[in-house]
Amino acid sequence: MNIEEITGKKNNIGIVEQKIFSFEGITLDSGIFFGPIDVAYETYGKLNEDHSNAILVCHALTGDEHLAGYHKEDLDAIIAEQDPIQKKRLVRKLAGWWDDMIGPGKPFDTDKYFVIGSNVLTGCHGTTGPSSIDPKTGKPYGLRFPIVTMCDMVKVQKKLCEHLGIEKLFCVVGGSYGGMHVLDWTVHYPDCVELAIIIASTAQVSPQAMAFDEISRRAIMNDPYFNHGDYYGQDKQPNYGTQTARMIGHMQYLSPEAMQLKWGRKLQDKDKPDYSWDCVEYEVESYLNYQGKIFTERKFDANSYLYITKAMDYFDAKHDFSSLAKAFKATKAKFLCISFSTDWLFPTPEVKSFVKALRRAGKDVAYTEIETDKGHDAFLLEFDTLSKLVKNYIEKNGDI
């Protein structure tokens, strides 16, 4: 198939497929041994002879392992679509979430590097999570799934790398939630990372972010159809509560400035309010409702959202050490850290704080703040600036 002809996209990686790596399990931070574990992953490009060109991309909160290119069945759906507007929408929607960054000649150049994406433990995109079948009961785990930490998730990524024959990653990169994974890699596997790229992320979330996570979880757990997490196979799903949780998330991704610019106080397709409970009054409400709806339409599992946010709250890069600088002491990685000026979920001062700790630990750190009004969302929106930064950094530091 000619991908460019079908999608209009140049230098696309083309058809990719999900793979599964299964292994016996790991001992979790909580002390429990948990397994078996399936890991859903994708790879792009070729691993070189000495296995030194691997880049691991860690996805954000609700992201997944499908980083770039198209799955065969998705391309078929795009080909079958006759409406040009719908076709364009599918081309955008069905590509991997970092398609612009990964491919031949792109910042993560698949002509040179072997790029890996893997879905986190507790996810709902193929890796074992609360929606998976518990082999002991033959039923989905639900809330009987053990609570896991970021370190547990990274431990699973490490197992996958070993399975692929990779002892040392040329680069580990991630934004937001994924950036925390990158930090954990450098702390717990100090000899295994050459370059660490951390975008819009911090060494721990603030109490404000923890509190919003807790409120989001309440919105899900109080949904009339949540049924203590055992909603699988039910006629009705806890969608409305899950949408509310997602809306709370989106609030943190948007800067107040961006909200003002984008919607302000504009009414939704009308000149004056309806003063009614049966309608959406403002554009900003409509946007958030839409974000909530597409989240449940793509069937993101409500329980996964609970586990994933919980892991974020627990994460503290200095957890096993007396200071952040000590946590970073052993790593041999070089760091590129990027923050966004209007990000209030992972604000610049908090990014600077772990950058300082890295410098105290004597590490090679490049740090930059990107000026933007787009808030935390800039991680997926400020493509031009981000791709230039990353491309330059990799070219400068890549000796392969």
Added chain:
Amino acid sequence: MNIEEITGKKNNIGIVEQKIFSFEGITLDSGIFFGPIDVAYETYGKLNEDHSNAILVCHALTGDEHLAGYHKEDLDAIIAEQDPIQKKRLVRKLAGWWDDMIGPGKPFDTDKYFVIGSNVLTGCHGTTGPSSIDPKTGKPYGLRFPIVTMCDMVKVQKKLCEHLGIEKLFCVVGGSYGGMHVLDWTVHYPDCVELAIIIASTAQVSPQAMAFDEISRRAIMNDPYFNHGDYYGQDKQPNYGTQTARMIGHMQYLSPEAMQLKWGRKLQDKDKPDYSWDCVEYEVESYLNYQGKIFTERKFDANSYLYITKAMDYFDAKHDFSSLAKAFKATKAKFLCISFSTDWLFPTPEVKSFVKALRRAGKDVAYTEIETDKGHDAFLLEFDTLSKLVKNYIEKNGDI
């Protein structure tokens, strides 16, 4: 009764009582005539002969008309309480919410002024609201209560003032939600206000605040016991959802700085996490849970919360005018406006923006920003600074 002996409080106004003013109704902003309306109110001090010493205090989102002093039955409860810690708690809890500001010799000096507090339309503290009985059906209104605006609420306050024989208020004062009422008074009753004191409030809320309001309402409406607003008399009430909504509110009252200082990432009475769904892990979660619980314990009506936040979203002081400066053009009031440096619900730049409009309209405006790490909550916490500012302003401008 000797109030000082019972409560340990000096210059307390003493025993006060709720009064009810009933009238036929008003035409709402939505065009509907709504009535009859009961208004719950309290007064402190004496109205002077020419009725020129009245101060109207407009309460915040979930506040009420009980501004100062004690109700007789509450004092009896304090007297009956034997445990000194519990007694102290009751003394604090049962006093009016602005007890420190209103009384003999206090900033709002009841030896000189006649102070009025009234519960807003749609409230749940005596004024007609969704929990009131609809005389047409003999049942509580629930969501059949019409949606009302801030202007409607102020129209009801105006009716109350007329009933009390007051044509012109010496002062209208309010913080947060109440500050919006003050602004509306100056816009819609330009000849009726001498001094307008607006604390931590703006001429309209931001799209960010509107969005959080919408999310809060979703949390209530999706509660399994909400029953489309007809939960009155049910065994179970939509408490959990209402608590979640309140938690979202509190998040906006707290500055990230205050959250960091107060709780940081401290675990709740333990050295390491339990990694369990059955417990509270962090202090910040515990605080918010507590705030949610006391909100439903004081039986704040879930439907009232929906209507009150909706009115906040609709409020725009310039609504009937082409600009904010034009909205303020006609008023004869002098203004004192106060903002708090770490308030992100009603941030200083937004306060400054209506202060600028007031100046463009040629008004006499004093503005000050109070430096604090307490966020929006400072409105009830920065008592010393606030009371001095208000006292000085009233003394300087009060010619009675």
